[in-house]
Each structure stands twice: as C-alpha cells, then as structure tokens.
Amino acid sequence: MSPSLKIHWLHSSSSFSVHHCLNLMKMISVAATAPNQMATRTHFHSSENPPINLFENCTSMDQLKQMHAQTIKAGFTSHPTVLNKVISNCCAHEFGDMNYALQVFDIIPEPSIFIWNTMIKGYSRIHCPHCGISMYSAMQRMSVKPDCYTFPFLLKGFTGDIALVWGKGFHAHAFKYGLDSNVYVHNALVHMYSLCGQIDMARGVFDMICEKDVATWNAMISGYNKTKKFDESWKLFNDMQKKGVFPSSVTLVSVLSACSKLKDLDAGKQVHNYVKECLIEPNLVLENALIDMYVACGQMNVALEIFEDMKIRDVISWTTIIKGFCNSGKVDLARNYFDEMPERDYISWTAIIDGYVRVNRFKEVLELFRDMQGSNIKPDEYTMVSILTACAHLGALELGEWIKTYIDKNKIKNDTFVRNAVIDMYFKCGNVEKALTVFNEMLQRDKFTWTAVIVGLAINGHGKEALDMFSKMLISAIAPDKITYLGVLCACTHSGMVDEGRKLFSSMITQHGVDPTVAHYGCIVDLLGRAGHLKEAYEVIQNMPMKPNSVVWGTLLGACRMHKDAELAEVAAKQMLDLEPQNSAVYVLLCNIYAACKKWGSFRKVRQMMMDRGIKKTPGCSLIEVNGVVHEFVAGDGSHPQSEKIYSKLDEMIKELKSAGYAPDTSEVFLDIGEESKERAVYRHSEKLAIAFGLLSSGPGVTIRVIKNLRICVDCHNMAKLVSKVYDREVIVRDGTRFHHFRHGSCSCREYW
DNA sequence: GTAGGGTTAG
Numbered sequence: 001m002s003p004s005l006k007i008h009w010l011h012s013s014s015s016f017s018v019h020h021c022l023n024l025m026k027m028i029s030v031a032a033t034a035p036n037q038m039a040t041r042t043h044f045h046s047s048e049n050p051p052i053n054l055f056e057n058c059t060s061m062d063q064l065k066q067m068h069a070q071t072i073k074a075g076f077t078s079h080p081t082v083l084n085k086v087i088s089n090c091c092a093h094e095f096g097d098m099n100y101a102l103q104v105f106d107i108i109p110e111p112s113i114f115i116w117n118t119m120i121k122g123y124s125r126i127h128c129p130h131c132g133i134s135m136y137s138a139m140q141r142m143s144v145k146p147d148c149y150t151f152p153f154l155l156k157g158f159t160g161d162i163a164l165v166w167g168k169g170f171h172a173h174a175f176k177y178g179l180d181s182n183v184y185v186h187n188a189l190v191h192m193y194s195l196c197g198q199i200d201m202a203r204g205v206f207d208m209i210c211e212k213d214v215a216t217w218n219a220m221i222s223g224y225n226k227t228k229k230f231d232e233s234w235k236l237f238n239d240m241q242k243k244g245v246f247p248s249s250v251t252l253v254s255v256l257s258a259c260s261k262l263k264d265l266d267a268g269k270q271v272h273n274y275v276k277e278c279l280i281e282p283n284l285v286l287e288n289a290l291i292d293m294y295v296a297c298g299q300m301n302v303a304l305e306i307f308e309d310m311k312i313r314d315v316i317s318w319t320t321i322i323k324g325f326c327n328s329g330k331v332d333l334a335r336n337y338f339d340e341m342p343e344r345d346y347i348s349w350t351a352i353i354d355g356y357v358r359v360n361r362f363k364e365v366l367e368l369f370r371d372m373q374g375s376n377i378k379p380d381e382y383t384m385v386s387i388l389t390a391c392a393h394l395g396a397l398e399l400g401e402w403i404k405t406y407i408d409k410n411k412i413k414n415d416t417f418v419r420n421a422v423i424d425m426y427f428k429c430g431n432v433e434k435a436l437t438v439f440n441e442m443l444q445r446d447k448f449t450w451t452a453v454i455v456g457l458a459i460n461g462h463g464k465e466a467l468d469m470f471s472k473m474l475i476s477a478i479a480p481d482k483i484t485y486l487g488v489l490c491a492c493t494h495s496g497m498v499d500e501g502r503k504l505f506s507s508m509i510t511q512h513g514v515d516p517t518v519a520h521y522g523c524i525v526d527l528l529g530r531a532g533h534l535k536e537a538y539e540v541i542q543n544m545p546m547k548p549n550s551v552v553w554g555t556l557l558g559a560c561r562m563h564k565d566a567e568l569a570e571v572a573a574k575q576m577l578d579l580e581p582q583n584s585a586v587y588v589l590l591c592n593i594y595a596a597c598k599k600w601g602s603f604r605k606v607r608q609m610m611m612d613r614g615i616k617k618t619p620g621c622s623l624i625e626v627n628g629v630v631h632e633f634v635a636g637d638g639s640h641p642q643s644e645k646i647y648s649k650l651d652e653m654i655k656e657l658k659s660a661g662y663a664p665d666t667s668e669v670f671l672d673i674g675e676e677s678k679e680r681a682v683y684r685h686s687e688k689l690a691i692a693f694g695l696l697s698s699g700p701g702v703t704i705r706v707i708k709n710l711r712i713c714v715d716c717h718n719m720a721k722l723v724s725k726v727y728d729r730e731v732i733v734r735d736g737t738r739f740h741h742f743r744h745g746s747c748s749c750r751e752y753w
Numbered sequence: 754g755t756a757g758g759g760t761t762a763g
Binding site: 084187249292347350351381 | 755763
C-alpha cells in the first residue's frame, strides 16, 4: 500500500479478541433448549459425517438453532463444516440473525477466508457497514488476506457517507493485494465511487478496466444516473453498443430511466425499438421503466397500452400510471386507477395525494390522508410535505401542528424539505413566531428555506424583517432566484417601501443576474400603484420588455380602485377584457370603482355587460378550522349543521359591535339594490359567518383564524377590527393576497391592502 | 460452497 493512503481502522466493536468460554456455554444452552420438533426424527452419531444437508431447507432461526443443537448433541460442536453452515445461514437469509452468527464465529479459532467473507456479506445484507469494516479490520489483525470476494461483499453494504470516508482506503487495499485486475472488484469500486457522488473517480476506474463485462457498463451508467448526469448515461449506452457489448435488460432499464429524466422521447423510443428488435423478453421491471419513460414524455396513451398488455403488474406499474394522470392534471382518472389497484404502498398513496395537491383540492388531500392512516400505511417525509402544503393552503393550523408532532413521534425523516414545508405552513396559517422558531433551529437552510421566510414575513406584514432576512440570505451566500425576488418585492409592496422596492428591482438584474419576469413587473406596478403613483405604474406597463398579462393590468385596476381613478381604470379594464373576456374580477373591480366614484350610469352598463355575457362573480368563500376540521362558508350560507346558531350569534355580534361604534360600510357592495338590502348583504359575507362560528365554538382568548379566497371587503375589515377589541380576541384573516392580524381594534396591514 | 448491475415520489 502506498504510504499516502494509510487507513485508520475502526476499533473492533465486538468480541473478536477473545474466544469466550462463557459465550460458548451460553450459546450451546440456547441452542439446546430451542423448540425441538426434529429430535424424534433425527439421531446422529459422532462417528458419522455431520448432517449438513439438513441446513439446506432451513426457514427460521428457531429451526436453525434446533439443527445446531442436534449437531452439538451428536458431538460436532466445533466441526468446521457445521459452523460454516450455521454462519452462512445466519448471513444469507432474510431470517438470519447476525448476533448468533457472531457468537458462532467467535468460537472458531482460525476462521477461513470463506467465513470472513460470509460474515462481511451478512453485515452488508443487514445494512451495517461499520460492522463489515470492523470484520475487515479484525481480519487484518489476524493477518488474513482478503480475496476477490471480500471487497464486493464489503462495498455492497456501504452508504454514500461511508463510501466517502472509507472508499479510497479500500481501493488502495484492493490494489495492495493485487485484486485490482478482478472484474468483480472493479465493478464494486465503480459502484462505490458513484454511490458517494465521486463520479470522476468511478469513471477513472471504469476507463482503467481492460476486461469490461456488461455489469461494468451497467454500474457506470447507473452511476451517471445517480449523479443526475443523464446525458452521460445516454452517451455511455451508445459507446457500449459501438464496442459491441450486448446490453442486458438491466442496462435498458437504466437507460430508460435516463431518457425519462431527460424527457427525451426520441431516445426513449430508440430503446423501446431495441427491445422489440432484439426480442428481449420484457420483464416486469423493464415494462415499468418503459411506462415511466412514456409517462415522463407525456405519452400517456402509449404508457397505457403497455400497461394494459402487461401480464403481471406490480405496485410500481400502477403508481407510475397514477403519477402520469396526476402530472397531466387528470386527478379523477388517476383516482380511478388508485381505487382499482390491488394493493397500495406509501408511494402510491403519496402519488395520489400529491395529485390532489397539484390541482388545489386540499380538502380531499386531508380526506385521503385520513384514509391512508385508516389502512395502516405509514406515510414518509414526501407524504408529510404534501399534507403540510394542504394545511398551509387551508390555514389548518391545528392539523399542521399535529403533523409536526406526528413526524417527531414516528421518527419520519425531518429533512430540509419537511422543515421548509413546516415553515410555510406556519406562515400561511399566520403564526409568524412559530415559523421563525423552526427557521432558527434549522442547521441546514437552502434557497427554499430563505424564500419561504421572506415571502412569509412579507405576506404577514413584516416588510422590514423580510428585507433583513434577504440581507442575511445574501450574507450566507445563498443565491436568490426569481421567487425570492417576488417575496422581496412583495415585502416592499405590503409595507409601502417604494424606494427600497425600486432599488431592489434594479439590483436584481445588475447584481444577481435574475431576469425579471412579467410577475416581477406586476410587483412593481403593485408597489407604485398602491402607493398612489398611478401614472408611474402605467408607464412601467407601457415600457416593460414583454407583453403585459391580465394580472399586471388587474393590479393596475386594483390600484385605480384604491385611489378612485375611474379614467385609468377604464384603460386597464379594456386591456384586461381583451385578454380575458370571461374574468369576472375585472367587471367586479370596475363596478366597485364606478360605485366609489358614484358613476352610476357606467356602473349599470358594466352590470348589463356581465348579464349579457353570462359572467358570474366568483363567490367569496371562507375557511375556518375548529378541532382539526376545516369548515367552509360562502356568503349567505345555510348549509352548515349549526347554521341557525351561527346566524343568531352573528345578529348578537352585530348588535354588540354597533354599540361599540360599528357602522356598516356598503361602499363595496356590487349589487344595485337599496341601502337596507346592501347592509343585509354585507352581514352575510362568508368571513363574518366564519368569525361568528369561531366565536361560537372556541373558548375565550383563542385566536380566530380565517382563510378567505378573495380580498376581504372594507366592511368585514372594519368589523374584524372591532371584534378583536370588543371580544378581546386575536383575529387573523388571510385573504387572496396577504394576512390581516387584528389585535386590540387595529390591523397589521395599517389599512393598506 | 461465496460475486457485480435496475424501476416508482418533491
């Protein structure tokens, strides 16, 4: 071994040094007292050869111990063949017990290389690489030379971390013992280097191998897949064919996986054709890989054809089809397959749950999660991210916190993705403090962590803190992206920081090389518009490098409503209707503006236009979570089981609030009806129903959290302020764009929304 | 008497 490659071996973790008599006695007594159904049928004499054939059909540790006991009784206590059989049974089988293997191993004075290899293989099988390494180290101390079986067995049990620390050392050892010309050892080294991401080292070994077999190529291709170098996988597949090496079905599966990740349909089809032309018998895994490739390339029909023709399908086949439908937004079709499949694992459940998340059907997400728990399938961290996302959208804080506890209790991997989702959930439920606690406890933060915090602070009205976070993010040398900048600009908008916003917008391109999208221009229009710089906002739209979309015009329209500029509003509305003639929000905003400016003639014209075009206003909808259940209200809703009680609570509330100075504000009522009817209409707004229900069903002092789909109206905003004062309750309303934290009669948005 | 390679999910 070269002197620069010294290996510092671990201390042996167990009892290699001593052959414990005690241990032996114990073991023998354990073996001898094991349930003994075989005793009457078999009887051995020490003069005969040991009955090693018996061990062939062993199916459990109990059986193995019985047989072991029989051999001891028959006087073969330290017969090498018997001990080998006992150990290899422990090491090779699913039921095998490595502790028992070690006990037996310990009584062998000079184990053969075969036994050492078997023990190492056993530790790799139970994913205990440190024990394998300890074995190897003990072997070294006893001056036993590894052979060409040792390294493949040992390296197979490695994880990426272990490979990174120990890999080069073992490579050096393989070299030292002259095993580096063995193809199995080579393949194991290629595998080991790609495992820890050292793909160049893997390639170095690969290139040095003279006698490559198909497994060598497979290991290298799979290494490129693991390190996400899918182009290289494809290249290597072509090289392989040029060299005349015949790919195995394993090669094709790996290459198909690369095509799938690259979304390269042409390449995928080539592989498919290869399968057909070379008459490769398509096995289950290969067919699954084909389905996955076609799904990834958006060829659902082809994928389905293969799926339908399959003789045997497994849970992966079904899940891949489900994922395919989910990706194309056809979640109901996906659900049909999900309901139909013979058995579901946690990945299938997560796939369908994620499908519902993607189409924003969050209540169904929670229902499915309950079903999943009902069927005793344990969720993993991926599932948790989907559920937390649903909680975030629904404002389901109680359930979100329950999930957080569930993750800890069930030892679900609490990785950065999960923590990011928890942070997002807390912010979107309006709990800024807890979101920041999770953030502060995180040791590893990625771009998404910082972005979640910046956006979260911004929508909760902490604009300055959001910008402070942004500075800290830059100090931590994490590069902001487009989404981060949306959060940053949003922070400026919601806190009225016009100058900062302008500066940050220009630094975006000059300092961080992020090209603004139409959404960023929308933010700037929002920033200027809300602050009353309507003309400047309009100029930005006229000069932006891309075609303004309906959102940008809508933003300007909203600013016009806020500052009562009917003239510019008409310009914006016209543009918006050209782009989206069916968008009800335009008509509603325009009506609001005309009403605010008391232009009743124009108001009626727009109303008529809506009727003629059959446009209906998006109904306002509010959610509130009580005891882990999300309750949904629309304006004038009478469908809630406690509807009667809720309305009488609302009446009582309005009476009490009126005596505290509440005066209904109907200026935003869209309907062309009398004042009294308008008042009745605002009293029945969904957020008022939700707040009344919240007061009704929670104890004093409990925070009321409401999620509203549209922007909160000025009357509900007034009322919520008074509720927070009169009932001494914190009320948090998340509307379409931001949070309103109502405390002691005032709102965090400072009337700026 | 012992060996190597693969598919599904943010």
